[in-house]
Amino acid sequence: MDINEHKQAQHEQRIQNYILNKMSDEEATAFEIEYLADQACIEQLEIAKKLYQGLCVIADDSDALIAKNNSSTQVVADKDVDKMVIKTPKWWQKNVPSWSIAATVLVMLLPFTFLQSAKNIAALPSAPIRVINIEMADFRGAKNNTLTVDNTNQQLILSTYIDTDRKDLVYPTYDFTLYAQHNNNAVMTLANISLNQDNMLYFNLGQNKVENGQYHYSIIGKTKKGEYTTLKEGQLTIKNKL
Amino acid sequence: MTKENESQIATALVERIQQGDKMAEADMVARYQRGLLFMLRHRANNSELADDIAQETWRIVLEKVRGKEIKNPSTLAAFIVQIGKNQLNMSYRGAHNAKVTVNIDDVVPVDTQLKPQQILERNNTALVVRKLLQELSVPRDKELIMRFYIKEEDKKAICQALALDDLHFNRVLHRARHRFKALWQQYMAD
Numbered sequence: 001m002d003i004n005e006h007k008q009a010q011h012e013q014r015i016q017n018y019i020l021n022k023m024s025d026e027e028a029t030a031f032e033i034e035y036l037a038d039q040a041c042i043e044q045l046e047i048a049k050k051l052y053q054g055l056c057v058i059a060d061d062s063d064a065l066i067a068k069n070n071s072s073t074q075v076v077a078d079k080d081v082d083k084m085v086i087k088t089p090k091w092w093q094k095n096v097p098s099w100s101i102a103a104t105v106l107v108m109l110l111p112f113t114f115l116q117s118a119k120n121i122a123a124l125p126s127a128p129i130r131v132i133n134i135e136m137a138d139f140r141g142a143k144n145n146t147l148t149v150d151n152t153n154q155q156l157i158l159s160t161y162i163d164t165d166r167k168d169l170v171y172p173t174y175d176f177t178l179y180a181q182h183n184n185n186a187v188m189t190l191a192n193i194s195l196n197q198d199n200m201l202y203f204n205l206g207q208n209k210v211e212n213g214q215y216h217y218s219i220i221g222k223t224k225k226g227e228y229t230t231l232k233e234g235q236l237t238i239k240n241k242l
Numbered sequence: 243m244t245k246e247n248e249s250q251i252a253t254a255l256v257e258r259i260q261q262g263d264k265m266a267e268a269d270m271v272a273r274y275q276r277g278l279l280f281m282l283r284h285r286a287n288n289s290e291l292a293d294d295i296a297q298e299t300w301r302i303v304l305e306k307v308r309g310k311e312i313k314n315p316s317t318l319a320a321f322i323v324q325i326g327k328n329q330l331n332m333s334y335r336g337a338h339n340a341k342v343t344v345n346i347d348d349v350v351p352v353d354t355q356l357k358p359q360q361i362l363e364r365n366n367t368a369l370v371v372r373k374l375l376q377e378l379s380v381p382r383d384k385e386l387i388m389r390f391y392i393k394e395e396d397k398k399a400i401c402q403a404l405a406l407d408d409l410h411f412n413r414v415l416h417r418a419r420h421r422f423k424a425l426w427q428q429y430m431a432d
């Protein structure tokens with residue numbers, strides 16, 4: 001090994017040790033002082049950290065899946081991995097067709113035949129979370145969509161894209177409320193949600209927090225003065241997994 | 243970036259700030275912000291907390307640099323790191339954490355407040371990593387990565403078990419990170 005390779009190897013080793021928290025505090029501090037203004041090193045650290053975090057998620061989900069199912073799992077085909085990364089829509093994707101919304105279903109180990117449209121998601125046995133998109137684009141005057149979700153042991157997230165060119169949809173914050181259909185009682189309210197940098201709203205309904213049943217939901221825009229405008233209403237059905 | 247360059251740049255920045263140069267303050271933040279954020283997010287394991295601490299760190303650093311309280315301007319990076327660490331430790335002592343410990347450095351707080359965006363990012367990262375693992379044609383390379391990162395096995399033990407030398411081990415990890423970077427950039431650009 002020549003000197004450059006040796007230096008490179010040492011540098012790699014430091015990055016690994018730092019990311020895996022294998023340094024003493026003194027060593028870590030010394031390394032932090034070195035890399036604080038070193039953009040190339042920071043980029044290497046960011047990549048190493050992401051890789052490590054991704055491997056941890058895979059390892060956690062594999063363990064959970066094996067423990068829960070205790071059966072062989074089907075590995076998704078290579079080509080399908082490309083379709084499953086959740087992408088936030090760019091400006092040229094404002095009118096997002098529903099088939100592409102289906103691609104927001106996030107799975108880790110999932111047979112291809114289980115992929116369905118976002119509006120009627122069949123059982124997804126292996127997915128750690130489920131993301132369902134609500135289309136806002138045609139909300140005024142259009143029929144409200146009914147979302148049907150199987151009640152499984154997964155974290156349920158509803159997402160929606162706000163077209164910021166439509167000023168009537170843009171508010172400082174938003175509320176999401178879920179009402180029981182039979183008595184109109186509010187069962188869950190998520191308040192003061194802001195748009196993220198990709199103009200997306202995410203409503204985290206949690207894991208097993210909503211019982212089976214029929215619900216309707218509303219998304220409300222709130223002004224700083226406390227005025228409310230209903231932007232979207234729809235139906236949500238949560239039923240037992242088949 | 244050599245140590246001499248860093249010392250010179252740091253000294254120049256401090257001098258300019260102390261002369262009232264507002265642009266120098268912005269230059270300083272621009273220069274060290276990414277590194278500071280990475281450090282705090284790594285130590286805190288909580289992006290929101292890290293971002294808050296970073297803001298507070300800059301407030302204090304600017305105050306002290308303007309007030310000529312930095313004794314050795316060439317060690318500005320060390321100054322910033324120390325302020326950041328102190329602020330983080332103070333936030334642990336003051337916050338209502340589930341775990342309370344005397345030695346902060348031994349505990350890696352778990353980020354239990356992941357927001358949906360963060361959940362998605364985590365899972366997207368995992369999918370990209372999965373793609374990477376699928377691309378690794380040599381089973382031994384896959385095993386090396388999983389044993390090192392997940393099982394946290396000792397590098398020497400892995401090399402012995404897989405009949406690798408040190409150089410080969412480093413090359414596998416370097417190639418994996420390089421390929422992961424390319425995959426990540428590709429997905430984010432799409």
